[in-house]
Amino acid sequence: MAQSTVLKAANASNMIPKLYLLTNDDEFVLLYQKLEAALKTGLIGLLQIRRKQILSLPDGESRLYQEAKQIVELAQAYNVPVVINDNIELAAKLGxxxxxxxxxxxxxxxKQQLLPNQIIGRTCHGNVAFVKEAKNEGASYAALGAVFASTTKPNADIITCQQLIEGCQQDIAICVIGGLTAENVSELAGLPIKYVAVVGDIMDLPVTQIAVRCQQWQQAFLEWNMPA
Structure with a gap:
């Protein structure tokens, strides 16, 4: 993802992205501590609950519900909206x-099961037709990626600069995901991106390092629209 290519093609924008944090598969007590450390910074714009390993257990659905209840309460204490990965019924149950x-x-x-103010995101990979479809169907945002190779989804296809730029031109909020770090996100600077989704670059750190890493992300965002 060449920075000069993206910058040249990007429309001028004053939008500064928001940090969109996804949970990982840490043991729940540790996960909760990490989430609290991140949310306390006031720099998380959206939180996604995604617990694939928990769901694979025999009692996975009930365990996920109990975990998600606690995570939602934590996020609400910091006024951070939450989305559940792939489960409309659970999202409706948790509000x-x-x-x-x-x-x-x-x-x-x-849209039928959730409240009107609840966020609905759609994975669109690098397919602009999917982005247009998400917009027409009323999604809140379209997620594009993988932007870079990712440890979370190592086999995901990497999107091109052109796919990302075209996706950003479809008049729907854009989320980028996949291998993003506080250092390489500058390669996307200037693009009208609403959310930058992160898992490993924050959640793989020890609890004591998470707040500092969130601050480093915020610094990258503050430089988003500065001249190259």
Whole structure:
């Protein structure tokens, strides 16, 4: 993802992205501590609950519900909106938003079951047709990626600069995801991106380092629209 290419093609924008944090598969007590450290900074704009390993357990759904309840309460204490990954019913039960993969539910069903103010995200990979479809169906944002190689999803296809730029031109809020760090995100500077989704670059750190890392992300965002 060449910085000069992206900057040249980007429309001028005063938008500064928000940090969109996703949970990892840490043991829950540790996960909660990490989330609290991040949320305390006031720099998290959106939180996604994604617990694949928990869901794979025999009692995964009930465990996820109990965990998610606690995470939602924590996020509410810091006024951070929450989305649940791929589960409209759980999102409705908890009164939060949802993020849907292409094969994980219809946006129309989410809109029908969730409150009007709840966020609905849609995975669009690098497919601009999916972005247009998400907009037309009423999604809150379209997620594009992977931007870089990721340890979370190492086999995900990397999108091109052109796919990212075209996605940003579809008049829907854009989220980018995949291998992003506080250092390499500057390669996207100037693009009208609403959310930068992060897992490993924050959640793989010890609890004591998370607040500092969030501050480093915020510094990268503050430099978003500065001249190159």
């Amino acid at each position: 939060v938003g949802v993020h849907l993969g292409q094969q994980d539910g219809k946006i129309a069903d989410a």
